[in-house]
Amino acid sequence: MCYSAQIEADYDKFVREWGAIISIKRFVELFWEKRKDGGWSKIPKAMREAFRKPHGEEGFELAKLVAEGDREQAVALQAGLDAQVARLQRAEAVLAGPKPTKSASSDKRIATDKISRAPRNLDDLTSKEPKDHDTRIDPGIYAPVMIEKDGQRIVVPMRYQCPLPGWNEKTERRYAGTYNARRDNLEKSWGKLFGHRHRIMIVTRFYENVSRHKMEGRELATGEKEENVVLKFDPRPPQEMLVACLWNMSLGADHGTDLFTFAAITDEPPPEVLAAGHDRCIVPIKPEHVDAWLSPGPNNLEALYAILDDRARPYYEHRLAA
Template structure:
């Protein structure tokens, strides 16, 4: 599974290296969603900054709406920060007279939440980029390259694919459709494989592994399994062109764009790190062939997925998100 990943954050590099332009109207629809849906649409800060840095008048209009939404979000965060500071103060007063489990838990939880809220508030105002700005998780939106009217276009899509015919209720029963297993492409994914192909450009990806698997040992008697998040980066360093499937689904009077990353059996070094799946990185020369699957057989598409760059994925324990 691809637990989360880092997008290529530099838009000018994105355009220069991959020849794709933003579909500003799709970005506009993504940002100007109905209020109840807009709150659910989380995007990497780096992707929003593409609009801030653009000279296009339409991009600046969209950026203005993002700023308005950020101002609303800031008020919500300030209210929650006040609430947690009051909770912390109450817990500390209680602990001056008597040590209780509840007061200790309230102090611990409120302290953790205050720290996270301060980071979130700083992110809303901060202009200088940080590494975490490029990271996205399942349920977040990320930039996916597709072919539209004969050229490469970048569209914001949710990282969790809603399959054809599914409703939101059906989707809730299958929460892991952010990954499409290669051995299921002709089955569960048959309506999208060979029909709607995309590419996402990543600089690294993250996976959950069990600590004892990473350490190549069995669990000791009475030992509980512990989770570790690993960050994988390609060696040699380069932008990874990762194969995706995507869909456009009706959502009320709007359209939901969503995608899944295709995964395969792990490479030797990923398996050695304790994980059982791997992204499929495409050869640069096959980008357009992958993005135009019409009239190609599944055998031909399989050959495209098989032709991958010579790369090793080095890992390290990831810093906190």
């Protein structure tokens, strides 16, 4: 399954190349909600940066939210760093005393680790130089996606992890893998969305967890423990992939705000992905199928399966992720 991906967050490109409009209202709602509930880090930096310079009157509100959200995040990161420094000092004082404790040793280890990460987090927040992880999404993170409504393509932000219709938070926690929808399960578990709510995510790379011995094409050695590694897969030639996805909307599920979510469809992998140790792969559809995919019909599922079968088929080059 695709557990992480490099997204396209250039909204001008959505407008220019796909004739889409931007749902400013939905972006404002999301940015405002994530500022309030402490979820600012769930919005990728590239997704925020695209709105830092306002375009039109509506854009000024978004630009203001971005600036305020980043400023609040910086304050929170600094406060967290100060708290860990104080925690480290207390732990070291106990360890230097006559009765060192396991708790103090644990506090020192945790605080040291968090202190080492804090400058990187602050630098990531304020850096003007684009980095790969600025556009990378994992389950639970938001991404701009393209849907169609009343004949108009619209770009809206949605969370990458899709509870099925009728689920509550408890059910979603129990079934946490719904950021991907298996092709062979579309009419079963995903039947209320497949043929009804389709969308496209534009990605340039995806990441997978694989076992090291599978990546190396061998069996586990006697006594060897299974080791996980993360691979990144780049399409060759380099290209933007139009990933087929399903989406859902849960009324009031995000602290009273409607929650928009999506899942990427996955299928059997091409040979090079299977040889690298992974048994699933995202499905990039061809540009000529975008209209038909975004305007599905539940009475003609065969046509939708045909789109998934007639997919774009780049060669996926892999290497270990940093």
